[in-house]
Amino acid sequence: MTLLLFLEQVLNGLQSGVMLFLTAAGLTLVFGVMGLINLAHGSLYMIGAFAAAAIAAATGSFTLAIIAALTAAAAAGALVEMVVIRRLYTRDHLDQVLATFALILIFSEATRWVFGSFPLYLDIPDALSGSVRLPGGIEYPRYRLALIAVGLTLAAGLFFLISRTRLGIQIRAGESDREMIAALGVNISKLYTLVFALGAALAGFAGALVGAIQSVQVGMGEPVLILAFVVIVIGGIGSIKGALVGAVLVGLTDTLGGVLLPEALRLFMAPSDAAAVGSALASMLIYLLMAVVLIWRPHGLYGMRA
Template identity: 75%
Template sequence: MSLILFIEQALNGLQYGVMLFLMAAGLTLVFGVMGLINLAHGSLYMIGAFAAAAVAGATGSFLLALVASLVCAAFAGVLVEFFVIRRLYDRDHLDQVLATFALILIFSEGTRWIFGSFPLFLDKPDWLSGTVMLPFGIEYSLYRLWIILVGLLVAAGLFWMIGRTRIGIRIRAGENDREMIAALGVNISLLYTFVFALGAALAGLAGALIGAIQSVQVGMGEPVLILAFVVIVIGGIGSIKGALVGAILVGLTDTLGRSFLPSFFGLFLEPSSAMSIGASLSSMSIYLLMIGVLLFRPKGLFGGI
């Protein structure tokens, strides 16, 4: 195992984690502030990717496509919140799971109905293609570096908003006591719609960014949704900081496990069994991480109170 390979894999893990953060941030806000389990978060990711693919196909501009993904996902979020989610705040978590699961089916088949059954094309723009040479002779994809940068900028923006602005104060207050801040004259339902739309927009952005290097197809959101839930459980529900740390932990564990566990087992096992044990163990690695964290911090790393 060379150091260069290790650094490259660590960068890959960081990029994966930052992308997971964009998904998990919205999920943890909605869950923390509104107490709502939103399984349809993955559908918003898919909507972002499809909107970006459609706009990029029509205009050829990647930046416009990113804007479209934000707008469409946020708009879908507002609609969903207004027509469905609003009726679920006082209901049991099971009702919420059932209703948002129904939304997944509706969004998936609706998307298939509009865009057809075949995957869509979305590519990164020319100015982000190719690779760059990093110090120590590491050749790395420019687009992945750019995703890391965008993700970290979004994270910084969220921290600033939650910690330093009036709306952030209200969000944090709503998290602690929703009756009290309603009594203080804050329009709580508008606040909830805003939070939901914000989470949706972040998911849509993640979908568009990732859609450019993966496949834009129906059902693309659900695998990411599961990982995003793992992230917020590890990080502590409702905590943006927890989501960021959790996401990067999950990203690094998954990537490094995938790349180095098989060769690690190869040190003392024969190649074929090392391969299968390594591959199986690396698919379990993030769940093992989750168990480990929950054993010592049952509320997650930053799930205070």
């Protein structure tokens, strides 16, 4: 493997990681603040992608598509929290898992009923099409660079929101002692709805952005949900910083493993066998990474000790 190809794959891993962070950040906010296991979070990712693809096809505007994705995902998240999730806060995790798994089935079938079973496609805007030459002679897609920039900007915005604003103080206080902040006059129901809608909007935004580089189809949120859970376990439940670090680690591990392992195995077996075995082993690397982190730090890289 050449150095340029390696650096290009590092950028691909970073882009994958920051997009995964947008989904994992909403999931860790919901789990950290509400103590809720939300298996339907991937469905909100899917809703954002489908809303963006539908509006882009109808209007031809990528900006309107992104606004539609944010609005649809946030509205769906707020509605789900008020109608379903609000009744599960005092229930055990098994009830939460069963209820949110039912939501996955409902959202999947509703999306298939509205949009059909065939995938939709979201075009990259003209201003971000093509590639740019980076230092060292790397030709890299302009849209993927924009995804990295947007993801890191939103990460900085989330850090500021959580650590420097009044809403962030309420969110952190709600994570520590929800009864106390309710006694101090904070409307805990509105706070929970806002946090859930914010997490849903982040997931929908990620779905819309990623939908421009892959097809938009029913069920696309479930693989992302699994990776998001891996991210928050690695980074530490309830930690935005941990979600970012964990997402980048997962993105780099998945991308580089898929390239480096087949290359290494070609030294010992035929190229076709090396590609197949290397791909299978690469898909296991992120879970091996999670296992190593949990052995070293059972609460995650930035999670609080019990």
